[in-house]
Amino acid sequence: MSSFDNTHITALTGLINKAVQDVIAEYGAIGQAIPSLDTLEPGPFQVPEEMPARLTKAIQIIEAACAQLCYSIAPPGHVMINKSLEHEEPACLLVVTEARIPDLLLNKPEGVPASELASRAGLDASKLTRVLRLLATKHCFTEVKPGVFANNRLSMKLLSSDLVSSMVAMFADESLKASAYFNDTLTDPSEMDGGIPFRRATGYSFFDYYQTPQGLKKGERFAKGMIGWGDVTGKSLVAKAYPWTSQPADITICDVGGGHGNIIMGLMKAHPHIKTVLQDQPQVIEMAHKFWAEEHPEAIEKERIKFVPFDFFKDAPIEGCDFYYICGVLHDWPDAECELILKNVRKAMKPSSRVIIHDTVIRDVVRSTYDHLKASSDKSVQVDVAPEPLLPNYGVGCIRTYGLDMALMHLLNAQARTLPEYIELGEKSGLRFEKLYEAGETDLVEFTPF
Structure with missing residues (x-):
């Protein structure tokens, strides 16, 4: 050039x-x-x-x-x-989300003075004005007159009724707090925190923190936010990404660590010939049963779903299912724990069973990786590659994937993984990689037993 x-x-x-x-x-x-x-x-x-x-x-x-x-x-x-100042934006997002500023602006197209918003929210008027002005400069909220702000298309996602706002607050609160200690945990390791920035910041592991008095409400927010995250990243695309229609009637999917089962519920509604066993901790399964009774009672009445409590570190899931579906679980744990989960699943599988890991799969930022895949005759990995001169992984067009990976590192000492890393985990657990199916910002990685 x-x-x-x-x-x-x-x-x-x-x-x-x-x-x-x-x-x-x-x-x-x-x-x-x-x-x-x-x-x-x-x-x-x-x-x-x-x-x-x-x-x-x-x-x-x-x-x-x-x-x-x-x-x-x-x-x-x-x-x-500009990049070094980007942490100021989530700090401001947390202020307006926690103070429910978008709720106060609802049905106020003419806007509301920041001083009035501050009075109603119990905040300093001058500081809130500056917060809103920064966010409006980044196109979240509109400053309709000097010091007067209104909602716009972006700030409406911060309404308390929108589950996306819960995930925004979690990233702007727990995750941002942990990231401030990331360099310290790398450069000055301590046995006290186990190399986990969140633990150094709070004194607690991530999930234990949600059991503390100060963390209980944030734990409820996190549970809501996970549903919002799934909506944004397209986890419901599992119903379209895999050839479920070619599967015989009454196949059974075991949803391993499936939480309330909101993802598998969408799959069952799209493909009524599927039956499900939902497995998670006893307290989670109790809440899940109530959730299904409200959202999809027909599945319970027709016995299309069973609720079976278990601990995926201690127990094998129910035996003999056709599919074992693991959605968003493995990225919460380091490799050793992931191996234990997968080995327990392997114990339950019959020869024809399949494992579907539905999770974020990190792509390289090197075009030669994708050139090799294109040249290969192996049809098990067909990934979309961005046109030049874009980065092959679409760069900022897929930045949430890499941001999630960092958040997992800061909060849990866990990670999103590349396909070779998933394949290696599978091999160590007695599972053979079969195929990758792209599904929005996540992927389905299919395995069969050795």
Whole structure:
């Protein structure tokens, strides 16, 4: 590339222009314009499973290309200082979420003075004004007049009734607090915290913290936030990503550590020929039974679901199921604990059983990795690769995946994993890798027993 070659910039703008036209076309196909930021209505495409594939891809390209374009043309010092200040935004998001500022602005299109919001929330007026002004500058809230703020399309996701707000608060609270101690745990290890930043910050392990008086309400928030996280990342795409329709009637899926079973419930509603055994800790199973009685009583009445308490570290799940589905569990634990979970599952499997690990699978940022996959005759791994000059993993277009990996490190000393790391875990547990199915921001990794 010569010093006068700007093709990398024009290529990025070309990708953006093409993707924008794809977005316009998809909205036009349903007779709607693309919502502006000031629009308070949620719009037609709120969760990944509702989005046409072309729209999903266009959004990812726009996110990736716009960020790469900005980083390419802005002075590097500007970029790096901006990045170092990014922690201030979640700190502000926690303030407005905990104070329920979006709730106070509901049905107030003309806006409310920050001084009045502060009075109602019990906050300092000057400081809240500055918080809202920063967020409005990042397009969350609108400053309609000096010091007067209103909701917009983004701040509506911070309403207390929206489960996404619970996950935003968790990342802005527990996760941000832990990340402040990350460098300390790396450079000054201590047996007291076991290398876990969250433990150094609070004195407790992550899940134990939620049993303390100061952590109980945050634990309830975390449980809600996990559902919101699933909505954002498309966990319900499991119903579309795997060929369930080709499975015979009355196959049984054991949902290992399935919590309330909200993901498996969506799968069963989409594919009524499936039966489920939901397994988790006894107290979780008790709450799950109530949840299903309210949300899908038909499954209980027709005996399409069983609730069986167990501890996946101590017990094997129920024997002889056709599938063992493990969703969002393994990323909470280091390798040794994951091996124990998988070995217990392996004990319960019959020769024809399959394990489906539904979790985040980290991609490399090196294009040669993907070139090797393309050249391979192995059809078990077919992954989407971003067009050049984007990073092959879509860069900022998939940043939540890598942010989650960091949060898991800070909170739990756990991790999201690459496909080779999952394959290695499986092999150590008596499981053979079969295929990877892409499912939104997560993937389904299929195994059979050795």
